[in-house]
Amino acid sequence: MSALEGLTSPTLKKVLEPLEADGVNDKREQLILWIIRNQYGVGAEDSFASILDQRDIFPGVIVDAVLVTTRRDIVSPVYVIYEENPENLEARVAALVKALSASSSAESTLAKSNPQLRSLFEPATDRRITSEVTRLILCISSAEIPTRLRNRVTRRSSSAIDIDVIDSRFINALAEADLSPTTAMPTVHVAVDPRSILNLGMRDTMAIITPVSADQIANWDGVDDRRLFDLNVRHALGLNRVRKSLNQALRNRESADEFIAYHNGITAVCSDFRVTDGGIEVDGLSIVNGAQTVVAIHANAGHLAPGLRVLFKLVKAGPETDLAQNMAVRSNTQNPVTSRNLRALDEVQARLQAELGALGYVYTRRPNDKEAVGPVVRNDDVAQLLCSIYVRKPALAVKRQVLFESPLYEEIFPSNVDPARLIFATLLRKEVDSHKEEVPVAYQSAWALTALTLVNMAAEAMRDDSSAAQLLLSPGDAIRDSLQVQEVMSPFVNAAVSALRDREAAYSAKKQPDEFKIAFKQTRTLSDLAMQASKAYRRRRPSVNS
Numbered sequence: 001m002s003a004l005e006g007l008t009s010p011t012l013k014k015v016l017e018p019l020e021a022d023g024v025n026d027k028r029e030q031l032i033l034w035i036i037r038n039q040y041g042v043g044a045e046d047s048f049a050s051i052l053d054q055r056d057i058f059p060g061v062i063v064d065a066v067l068v069t070t071r072r073d074i075v076s077p078v079y080v081i082y083e084e085n086p087e088n089l090e091a092r093v094a095a096l097v098k099a100l101s102a103s104s105s106a107e108s109t110l111a112k113s114n115p116q117l118r119s120l121f122e123p124a125t126d127r128r129i130t131s132e133v134t135r136l137i138l139c140i141s142s143a144e145i146p147t148r149l150r151n152r153v154t155r156r157s158s159s160a161i162d163i164d165v166i167d168s169r170f171i172n173a174l175a176e177a178d179l180s181p182t183t184a185m186p187t188v189h190v191a192v193d194p195r196s197i198l199n200l201g202m203r204d205t206m207a208i209i210t211p212v213s214a215d216q217i218a219n220w221d222g223v224d225d226r227r228l229f230d231l232n233v234r235h236a237l238g239l240n241r242v243r244k245s246l247n248q249a250l251r252n253r254e255s256a257d258e259f260i261a262y263h264n265g266i267t268a269v270c271s272d273f274r275v276t277d278g279g280i281e282v283d284g285l286s287i288v289n290g291a292q293t294v295v296a297i298h299a300n301a302g303h304l305a306p307g308l309r310v311l312f313k314l315v316k317a318g319p320e321t322d323l324a325q326n327m328a329v330r331s332n333t334q335n336p337v338t339s340r341n342l343r344a345l346d347e348v349q350a351r352l353q354a355e356l357g358a359l360g361y362v363y364t365r366r367p368n369d370k371e372a373v374g375p376v377v378r379n380d381d382v383a384q385l386l387c388s389i390y391v392r393k394p395a396l397a398v399k400r401q402v403l404f405e406s407p408l409y410e411e412i413f414p415s416n417v418d419p420a421r422l423i424f425a426t427l428l429r430k431e432v433d434s435h436k437e438e439v440p441v442a443y444q445s446a447w448a449l450t451a452l453t454l455v456n457m458a459a460e461a462m463r464d465d466s467s468a469a470q471l472l473l474s475p476g477d478a479i480r481d482s483l484q485v486q487e488v489m490s491p492f493v494n495a496a497v498s499a500l501r502d503r504e505a506a507y508s509a510k511k512q513p514d515e516f517k518i519a520f521k522q523t524r525t526l527s528d529l530a531m532q533a534s535k536a537y538r539r540r541r542p543s544v545n546s
Helices: 010-021 027-040 044-048 086-101 106-113 115-121 147-154 168-178 241-251 256-262 291-299 322-330 338-343 347-358 379-389 408-412 419-433 447-462 466-473 476-480 482-510 523-540
Strands: 056-058 065-071 074-083 135-141 161-166 188-191 207-213 266-270 272-276 279-283 286-289 309-316 362-364 376-378
Touching: 010 027, 010 168, 027 044, 027 065, 027 074, 027 135, 027 168, 044 447, 056 086, 065 115, 074 086, 086 106, 086 135, 086 147, 086 161, 106 115, 147 161, 241 291, 256 309, 266 279, 272 309, 286 291, 347 362, 347 419, 376 379, 376 419, 379 408, 379 419, 379 447, 419 447, 419 476, 419 482, 447 466, 447 482, 447 523, 466 482, 476 482, 482 523
Parallel strands: 074 135, 135 161, 266 309, 362 376
Antiparallel strands: 065 074, 188 279, 207 309, 266 286, 272 279
């Protein structure tokens, strides 16, 4: 059976296309990479290191990928199991649970025997995984998983191990939602007593708050396919410890009437709403806060405690308006894309958008910004390039999720940042991409990571040439002639590619595996590669006396 036989959505094929262009040809790896990037906010470059080269991490225990999430100083490993045949999931999960439970320091043991896992388990924060860590086993299947089997698999969880299951239904729906950030929802009727509705008295729009029964929330459309949720909160809605506690609270009959007092409630925007004798008629409903609650209520339909109510705040604001965007990002502090979205409101970002627009470039500040005519510069893409080229912290540049957090953000985007530098950085990445076929095939398999490495190598080599260094530091009007700029860049990119070929040849001669997916994120390796690129350029450049 094909690895994607159960995944028929044309939209899914579309969202996986960039991974194929990145050199990832294995369909299993494409799917895993896309899911962990979407569900956990892992940057493209970081995600490659999660795909395990040595999948049998314990004897007889096969794991496809491992990533580490860090939130509120808690480090949590996520073990990913991919299975085309869902009937095999239970046995694989049981074997992994048994192996992880056999030792109080399973990750320490794994780190000693596997350098790839050692790098993953020792994050840049220098925190170490301890026996108190909470683990998650993420099961992915390209087929539809029957409820009975899903329940058997999730029952393998324990106090220290959570289990989440994703099948073809969820994957296809997530793909549709991923490319449809503002899908219009049909009119939703919310049955409430009009006397319980409080008008919030906003000056420029309508806004109300009211208690809503959980039973009717459970029947809202758009939960399974994520259309009900604003783009900012569609991701990272899988099972976690907060969700497990929420499940228990939703079923607790003894404290059902107290739930509305201690729960934060649900916040939504809509294109319009009308209060009637029977409640509220809502057009274009979109949840901007409380998505985890809605998912949990939907999942517990039929088991909800009688009389359970949730506080529901509703604001009339189109999903693409500044008000809706502000509500989405400011009320979701644990959202993996929150930092980027919050910075979208920054004056520096607004200035760059205007100034780059004047130069003929479309500068996007949010993941759901509409595409426009002209060359596009995404602020998260260019943040990586600026971090590597100008801040000169290439090891941090791969960690896309921290680039918009202080104090690194202020280094990447100082108040006086020159928009010409953003264009220069974008052109350098474009020149690197044009040399892809010259790079050893192995390095092409994680092209996003390799390309960022080559950008840093080429930029550092340019600093060794006075004329090129001046262009790099002060591109100015030179960026108006992009072809001329790329012509200047080309010898330095050639030198960087040459240095990578030398590296590949050295490992081949020693018959050693090149763990480049780890090494290209390490400061020492990146510094050595930059030095080798500079040497390669000096060997190649014409003599001043020739």
